[in-house]
Amino acid sequence: xxxxxxxxxxxxxxxxxxxxxxxxxxxxxxxxxxxxxxxxxxxxxxxxxxxxxxxxxxxxxxxxxxxxxxxxxxxxxxxxxxxxxxxxxxxxxxxxxxxxxxxxxxxx
Numbered sequence: 001x002x003x004x005x006x007x008x009x010x011x012x013x014x015x016x017x018x019x020x021x022x023x024x025x026x027x028x029x030x031x032x033x034x035x036x037x038x039x040x041x042x043x044x045x046x047x048x049x050x051x052x053x054x055x056x057x058x059x060x061x062x063x064x065x066x067x068x069x070x071x072x073x074x075x076x077x078x079x080x081x082x083x084x085x086x087x088x089x090x091x092x093x094x095x096x097x098x099x100x101x102x103x104x105x106x107x108x
Contacts, residue, residue, distance in 0.1 A: 006021075009021065013049070016049070016051075017049050017051060017056075017058055018056075019049075019058070024049070024061075027049075027058075027060075027061055028046075028047060028061060031047070031060065031061055033047070035047065035061070035062050035063035035066050036050070036059075036060035036061060036062055036066075037062055037063075037066040037070075038063060038065070038066055040063055042063050042064070043063065043064060045064060047061035047062060047063065048061065048062050048063070048064060048067040049061060050062045050066075050067055050070065052075070053075060
């Protein structure tokens, strides 16, 4: 007997995270159907259950991009903070460069 997508999803929720599809729906509603990190609405695939790989505790629901990003950073807060600071510095330098007036421009 072939299992349906809904049966597979139900089993994944139960065995991976200890929740039911109804628990997931409650979480989606509590987060207003938005990613807990970026606040964006999810793609067609929905929100992904983010959990701590050490304790298996659910942290929240994330869009696919944020879920992948956290995983690529190995759930390491220091690595994530370093990445955020790196991006901040880059944005600040770009903003600073945009404010510089070229020597050929005329002052009003």
